[in-house]
Amino acid sequence: MIQNKKIRIVLIHAMPFSIDPIEQAFSKLWPEAQTVNILDDSLSQDLLEAGSLTEKITERIIALAEYALGIGADGILYTCSAFGDAIEQAKEKLNIPVLKPNEAMFEEALKAGTKIGMLATFGPSIPSLESEFRTLSNLTNTGAKLTSILQKEALAALRAGDKEEHNRLLKKAATSLTGCDAVMLAQFSASQAFASVNEIVDCPVLTSPHSAVAKLKREVA
Structure with a gap:
């Protein structure tokens, strides 16, 4: 008999740069959990080329969730923010917690106030993110307004291995977000x-x- 089995959280990535930040968050906030990383970095490229979420890409997102369930996931977290509608479909098919990348952050932001700023580095993610934010804002009757800024050069810097430039560009972009509650x-x-x-x-x-990580821990642990 296996005793003290660790909770297994499967992390599904469409970009390799997402792995380290989420692993650091787990290490700090929920070190007891066992994380398993699944990376398909062709997803982000295929989405860029397609221009929008396609049925085929949606099927792949769902298939990754089903694979995660098959390897014993107690919870699933997607880390790429451009696939919201597909992740919703994956949620409906599984009987374990499945989180979209930003839903927990949106909930925190809406508690902070009604004027929210968002810095993004991957353009195709913005329509999905803005739609998710509006939906949650309407559900909570907050009347919150979202201002989005795309800084795609920051992602290009990160792809080139220049983290300092990535951070500098986002810092510069943030100067446009004045008077925000979060x-x-x-x-x-x-x-x-x-x-x-x-x-x-x-x-x-x-x-x-x-x-x-904080929300997933509440839902699974």
Whole structure:
């Protein structure tokens, strides 16, 4: 008999840069959990080429969730924010907690106030993120407004291995988000710019990895 079996959380990635930030968040907030990483970095490229979420890409997102369930997942967290509608379909098929990358962060932001800023580095994710935010805002009757800024050059810098430039660009972009009640860093990979952005804004800075781990722990543990 296996005793003291660890809770297994499967992390599904479409970009390799998301792995380290979420592993760090688990290490800090929920070290007892066992994390398993699944990476298909062709998903982000295929989405860029398709221009929008396709039926085939949706099927792949769902298949990854089913695979995760098959290897004993107690909970699943997707870390790429461009596949929201597909993840919703995966949620409906599984009987374990399945989290979209930013839902927990959105919930925290809406508790902070009604004027929310968002910094994104992956353009195709923005329509999905804005739609999710509006839906949650309507459900909670907060009347919150979201201002999104895309800084795609930051992701290009990260792909080139220049984390400092990535963080500098997001810090610069954050100067446009004045008077916000909270500023969100949309991509998991963008969370490494937390300290840089936090230096120049006078409101809470929220990152998706930490918010997601905290919510998943509440739902699974």
